[in-house]
């Protein structure tokens with residue numbers, strides 16, 4: 001099966017490999033740069049990553065050889081470019097050795113200079129389970145049926161959760177993150193930090209993670225009422241027409257919130273963070289995936305055991321557990337790890353304690369040491 005290597009920041013690189021339980025075959029770089037039709041253009045960076053990941057996952061590396069068609073007549077011993085024991089911890093000196101040796105394989109009288117982007121085989125000394133290999137190397141499968149398809153049926157996108165959408169937004173926040181989606185023409189997705197991202201890019205990246213193979217722009221359509229927009233909105237994000245202002249979340253919402261936050265702008269900031277687009281839904285999805293169900297992290301209350309499944313989850317809220325209230329200052333970006341799932345009762349109590357702590361702080365500041 002053919003796989004693509006994911007870069008450290010999670011984008012599928014232009015480099016393809018075949019994986020099996022006994023090793024990896026990395027496909028050669030091909031085509032001409034001048035004509036702009038290069039295949040596997042990221043061969044070099046991908047090979048570096050593969051070597052580093054083999055080393056750090058302690059996969060049973062045995063040796064590597066050149067496997068291109070023109071040298072397959074030679075015995076493997078004459079095509080070896082890395083031997084057992086030559087793979088270093090971060091793979092960088094192995095990479096240099098392999099590149100140098102690759103050029104020499106098959107060279108002899110009358111043959112022109114070789115390149116260092118050939119098809120190679122990396123062989124293990126013992127079998128590795130395919131699943132283990134896929135996760136150690138950080139690859140995604142290339143589904144030929146998907147690659148060649150135009151639109152994909154909308155049902156397959158049902159596996160996209162709020163957590164996938166949240167992760168996609170985090171990827172797009174990296175300044176140099178590369179993806180196959182262009183800028184948006186008609187709509188913007190607005191994040192809790194008031195950033196604007198193309199909704200199709202967010203959804204495509206979320207679907208790529210959810211499905212485990214690359215989803216391309218032509219595989220689905222965006223726009224009002226499409227499954228793409230519905231899933232983004234139910235993940236807690238707002239989508240507005242380009243140029244349209246976003247409506248800020250109205251906090252404090254309830255009379256209880258109002259009395260709690262009175263005179264305390266920091267507590268309003270706290271509420272704003274907890275109710276920000278996408279966060280609460282993503283946290284709950286993550287929590288269920290990790291623990292198998294939702295429950296209160298403070299008192300252990302399992303709402304689904306008490307109420308019924310569909311509505312019980314409504315009593316779990318998401319609390320921002322920054323230890324120091326100072327951390328809530330502007331510019332602090334909320335992460336899923338900063339959040340805690342609490343039942344509505346515990347959440348209320350925790351908020352009271354927070355206000356008490358703030359009051360004490362203010363008092364001691366007034367009195368002085």
Ligand SMILES: [Zn+2]
Nearest residue numbers: 296299343346
């Ligand atoms: Zn509780």
Ligand SMILES: [Zn+2]
Nearest residue numbers: 274318319320
């Ligand atoms: Zn809270």
